[in-house]
Amino acid sequence: MPAPPPRVAVVGTGVIGAMTAWHLAARGAEVLAFDAYGPGHDRGASAGESRIFRTAYKEGASYVPLLRRSYELWRRLETESDRDLLTLCGGLTLGPPDHPDLRAVRRSAAEHGLDIEVLDAAEAGRRFPQHRLDDDEIAVLDRQAGVLRPEPAVQAALARAQELGAQLLPYHPVTGIDERSGGGWRIRTPRATYDADHVVLSPGPWTGSFERLAGLPLRGRRITAAWFAARDIAAHRPDRLPIAIRRHRDAGFSCFPVLDGTAVKIVPHHLAWPDADAPEDLPRGADAEFAQAASAAVARLLPGLVPHPVRIGVYAEASSADEHALLGPLPGARDATLLAGFSGHGFKLAPVFGEIAASLVTEGKSPYDIAFLDPARFTA
Ligand SMILES: Cc1cc2nc3c(=O)[nH]c(=O)nc-3n(C[C@H](O)[C@H](O)[C@H](O)COP(=O)(O)OP(=O)(O)OC[C@H]3O[C@@H](n4cnc5c(N)ncnc54)[C@H](O)[C@@H]3O)c2cc1C
Known part of the structure; x- marks a missing residue:
């Protein structure tokens, strides 16, 4: 007789837990998917209208096979859920040719035969006048890049997981996870307790609230996004404005085309990303200092935008000591998988x-080489 399917508790269903629940349910596991909030909420890391997808990856060439597979899976989720989640509008990395990020993008593309185009400042200015470049800067265009829709993506993955049999438990904060003496886990919430054979921990920036994760080098941090009105909206939509990563001697940011509204989003990288160990306590707006610094970068580098933010979004995200995720067995525990620190x-x-x-x-x-993401690298 075949073994019964494992009962798996997924704790935290931002994008990572939602995708895990989808794949587990597709494999026939009995999934319990817990979240303190509802699908697609804006308290954690998986909100804010848009996310970058790219394949020429400055973070390391080991990611390229994973990105290729991820691309296939984004398309699969779109088909299964009948939703548009990824628009391939291309991606620009702009800045001085010797900036480490521009070098890394070109190296990654060369190693993996990716379709990129390198534009000098004059050519970049002709094709993408939305960006202002210094004469000695370049732009690298990655055609396999685009923009993802975070809230619909979380909702699509969870809806698909549910169709495949997962039990969704939104508004069920997990207050404790205990190893049972006979094996498996007991999951505590204020309403009830649940038993599971395996626990998947994907709590995003809330890692600090799990005793089991103390000792791992994870820290919550606050990332602020700002939206700026486009003077010519049509020129800033995805068919004319790729997503972009801007590196400049005075500033750095990611930049997202107008999607549903009238404004371009930027996420400044040159301004501090302060600690955010209690995401519930995040301020929901930004201080004047942030707004002025972001405005100065826009005035200098994005001439088609009105350089005063019309909207600010404050989000939390967990980072690790080496800026790579912790993905693998939870150190010191059996039948537990950790996905954190993205x-x-x-x-x-x-x-x-x-x-x-x-x-x-x-x-x-794992079907892929993920040794470089193993949480045990911090405990060995
Ligand atoms: C502003 C910003 C811009 C970004 N830009 C990009 C980008 O362009 N491209 C890119 O690839 N990545 C980007 N990232 C990173 C990416 O968005 C995150 O890595 C990703 O969303 C992490 O998802 P997560 O599921 O781990 O976390 P979250 O989405 O925060 O999910 C964690 C979930 O766990 C739940 N939870 C926590 N504790 C409990 C508990 N005790 N009980 C029940 N539920 C609990 C929370 O409610 C939450 O829903 C960006 C991040 C931010 C913040």
């Missing part, structure tokens, strides 16, 4: 990370 670049990879987590739970191994 360090500002986890969204695009969420579908493949969820697939890997489901493989770890159901087969005890």
Whole structure:
């Protein structure tokens, strides 16, 4: 007789837990998916209208096979859920040619035969006048890049998981996870307790509220986004404005085209990302200092935008000591998988990370080389 399917508790269903629940349910696992809030909420890391997808990856060439698989899975989720989640509008990395990020993008593209185009300042200015470049700067265009829709993506993955049999438990904050003496886990919430054979921990920036994760080098941090009105909205939509990562001697930011509204979003990288160990306590607006610094960068580098923010969004994200995720067995525990510390670049990879987590739970191994993400690198 075949073994019964494992009962798996997924704790935290931002994009990472949602994708894990989808893949687990597709493999026939009995999934309990807990979250303190509702699907697609804006308190954690998986909100804010848009996310970058790119394949020419400055964070390291080891990510490229994972990104390729993630791309396939984004398309699969779109088909299964009948929703548009990823628009391939291309991606620009702009800045001085010797900036480490521009060098890394070109190296990653060369190693993996990716389709990129390198534009000098004059050519970039002709094709993408939305950006102002200094004469000695360049732009690298990655055609396999685009913009993801975070809230619909979380909702689509959870809806699909539910269709495949997962039990969704929104508004169920988990107050404790205890190893049972006979094996497996007991999950405590204010309403009830639940037993599971395996626990997947994907709590985003709330890692600090789990005693089990104390000792791992994870820290919550606050990332602020600002939206600026476009003077010519049509020129700033995805068909004319790729997503962009801007590096400049005075500023750095990611930049997202107008999607539903009238404004371009930027996420400044040159301003501090302060600690945010209690995401509930985040201020919901930004101080004048942030607004002025972001405005100065826009005035200098994005001439088609009115350089005063019309909207500010404050989010929390967990980062790790080496800025790579912790994905693998939870150190010191049995039948527990950790997915945490995505360090500002986890969204695009969420579908493949969820697939890997489901493989770890159901087969005890990953189909991809993820040794560089193993949480045990910090405890060995
Ligand atoms: C502003 C910003 C911009 C970013 N830009 C990009 C980008 O362009 N491209 C990219 O690839 N990545 C980007 N990232 C990173 C990416 O968005 C994150 O890595 C990703 O969303 C992390 O998802 P998560 O599921 O781990 O966390 P979250 O989305 O925070 O999910 C964690 C979930 O756990 C739940 N939870 C926590 N504790 C409990 C508990 N005790 N009980 C029940 N539920 C609990 C929370 O309610 C939450 O829903 C960005 C991040 C931010 C913040």
